[in-house]
Amino acid sequence: MTLEGLLALLAVAVTSGTPLIFAGIGELVTERSGILNLGVEGMMLAGAVMGFAVAVGTHSAWMGVAIAMLAGAALALMHAVLAVTLRAEQVTAGLALALFGAGLSAFLGKPLIGIPNPVPFRAVSVPGLVSIPFIGPVLFHQDPPRTVCLPVARCR
Amino acid sequence: MPVRRRILVVMAASGALAGLAGVGEVAGVIHRIQQGISPGYGFSAIIVAWVARLNPWAIVLVAVLFAALLNGGFVIQTTGVPGAIAHMIQALILFLVLASEAVLLRRRRRRALAATRAALPGSV
Numbered sequence: 001m002t003l004e005g006l007l008a009l010l011a012v013a014v015t016s017g018t019p020l021i022f023a024g025i026g027e028l029v030t031e032r033s034g035i036l037n038l039g040v041e042g043m044m045l046a047g048a049v050m051g052f053a054v055a056v057g058t059h060s061a062w063m064g065v066a067i068a069m070l071a072g073a074a075l076a077l078m079h080a081v082l083a084v085t086l087r088a089e090q091v092t093a094g095l096a097l098a099l100f101g102a103g104l105s106a107f108l109g110k111p112l113i114g115i116p117n118p119v120p121f122r123a124v125s126v127p128g129l130v131s132i133p134f135i136g137p138v139l140f141h142q143d144p145p146r147t148v149c150l151p152v153a154r155c156r
Numbered sequence: 157m158p159v160r161r162r163i164l165v166v167m168a169a170s171g172a173l174a175g176l177a178g179v180g181e182v183a184g185v186i187h188r189i190q191q192g193i194s195p196g197y198g199f200s201a202i203i204v205a206w207v208a209r210l211n212p213w214a215i216v217l218v219a220v221l222f223a224a225l226l227n228g229g230f231v232i233q234t235t236g237v238p239g240a241i242a243h244m245i246q247a248l249i250l251f252l253v254l255a256s257e258a259v260l261l262r263r264r265r266r267r268a269l270a271a272t273r274a275a276l277p278g279s280v
Contacts (some may be wrong), residue, residue: 088258089257092250093251107240
């Protein structure tokens with residue numbers, strides 16, 4: 001494989017790896033408290049739909065980010081009530097949460113299908129780091145949520 | 157007991173049962189190979205196994221009831237309810253089943269504890 005091909009692969013890997021980084025760190029925090037949450041998929045879907053809906057409605061991408069985090073937290077709270085307060089079965093509660101999030105996002109997102117994002121994030125470069133040869137433009141020229149994912153992963 | 161060998165045999169047997177589920181779907185229900193043969197049957201099966209408290213006889217009962225719940229979702233779609241709502245209702249039913257089970261278990265434990273305390277001589 002040529003060097004350009006390898007760099008392109010790396011760029012795609014960073015792009016599609018970002019949701020895995022955030023969701024993985026979220027699950028890590030839960031697991032360290034001794035709770036298994038199999039509903040990450042549902043929380044991600046709810047966050048995606050709520051965030052997009054708010055971004056479309058308020059024309060503020062960061063407001064969308066905030067509401068997306070709140071939506072995920074609200075679903076996680078449902079799991080917490082079941083798993084922590086009531087000490088119910090964590091495996092089933094988590095999978096039920098995934099089912100719930102999928103249904104909720106499909107229901108809320110139906111009128112939003114096909115609408116282009118009015119406020120897409122623009123890619124920003126991290127000063128200095130972006131001029132590292134080869135990997136600099138790949139890792140440090142991203143839209144803001146992707147840029148913060150690396151520091152978040154570092155200071156877990 | 158040869159632990160390592162036993163683990164391997166059990167996992168192979170478990171995989172064989174899952175494969176049996178797959179060939180049953182293809183050879184007996186759908187009659188062809190196509191995409192989307194399983195609409196999340198694997199995850200549903202995990203839910204079934206846990207709701208049945210890992211009891212093989214209870215799994216048969218819970219599986220049939222859970223399938224009725226899933227198909228009930230299709231039925232209410234024919235009355236104009238969106239399919240997504242059906243999924244949410246199924247999830248809510250699961251949540252409530254889990255919560256009520258947990259609440260009942262705690263109440264039973266508390267009663268058993270109270271009965272034991274009352275039966276003990278000299279207890280307050």
